Amino acid sequence: MAEGLQPQLGQSLLFLTDEQLRKGIEAMFFAYRGFTADPDRILAQKGYGRAHHRAIHFIHRSPGTTVNNLLSILGVTKQSLNRVLRTLIEDGLVESTVGTRDKRERHLHLTGDGAVLERALSDAQRDRMRAAYRAAGPAAVAGFRQVLEAMMDEETRHHYEAMKDRPE
Amino acid sequence: MAEGLQPQLGQSLLFLTDEQLRKGIEAMFFAYRGFTADPDRILAQKGYGRAHHRAIHFIHRSPGTTVNNLLSILGVTKQSLNRVLRTLIEDGLVESTVGTRDKRERHLHLTGDGAVLERALSDAQRDRMRAAYRAAGPAAVAGFRQVLEAMMDEETRHHYEAMKDRPE
């Protein structure tokens, strides 16, 4: 809509037109569906949902994390998280142990079975991600990450960066 | 995990390590929350949800589209879409007209009020997108789009590309 108005800028700002932004918005919407499709299929078989996947992912990522910490990462209410956590504990995928230093806290870990499911889910998700990365190439991937990081809320970005370079 | 195993590849494949992929996965999760946060606030005020936003977006994008076409773009069941559409029609944001050629079809359009809400929602979402784009720069944006497109399902990508360059 604006290319006629700012000819002196040449190509440099054309990527900020409403049309380009709309394409980006639709790309996010459609890509997110692909992003979740493979794990969703595995989860549906086991009677779980996306909420279970998120809990499993971050417990795997930060073993021993507390309920409160998980809450602030996931950005949901404790009632909502608790419903998911309860089924995972009942099914023997997650174990909750009373804190040693502070006995009010519960530390969360994946069990062997939990780790198996986590692996299946993240393998499925990584396979698609890897294919996309490989198709796009390293420069594109760097840009992808940059834009996503700039799109996060301030507080969310802190969570993201806090687990940025944790060693394997 | 693998940098010791393939020294002959140098930096070239390091962006495909499990760790890099995991970071991309988390970036998608966290960024999507930011992506939807601003419209969600507007929608909540009016008593609508994300499903209403999606319907409004694509009706705006393709005026006169049929329910069936919208269904295949959104990837939900017709019953689910219908509930959303019904409230939008009742509230006078969308109008549904019986098809002239085929009377089974309903053609969907935004009303004046509907266009006002659409504008508010897309302005909010574009503002964040624009800030992210501006912060990351044009090269990063190109990579962002490339990776997202590679992440879509085959069928989804066809929908995406079908509305790729429709003129304003």
Next chain:
DNA sequence: CTTGGAATGTCAACAAAGCTGACGTATTGT
């Protein structure tokens, strides 16, 4: 021309997962 099947859209009922609010219990720290 009729009639049966396919396509389109609507209504009803249920499930997953988010939310608020209230409350109980154990533990910690002042």
Next chain:
DNA sequence: ACAATACGTCAGCTTTGTTGACATTCCAAG
């Protein structure tokens, strides 16, 4: 001793997905 914190739970509501049943419309085969 008492207030604050961490966690769990009950009850109830909302949004948005699902399946199943049904009405309307179109089209094509007989």
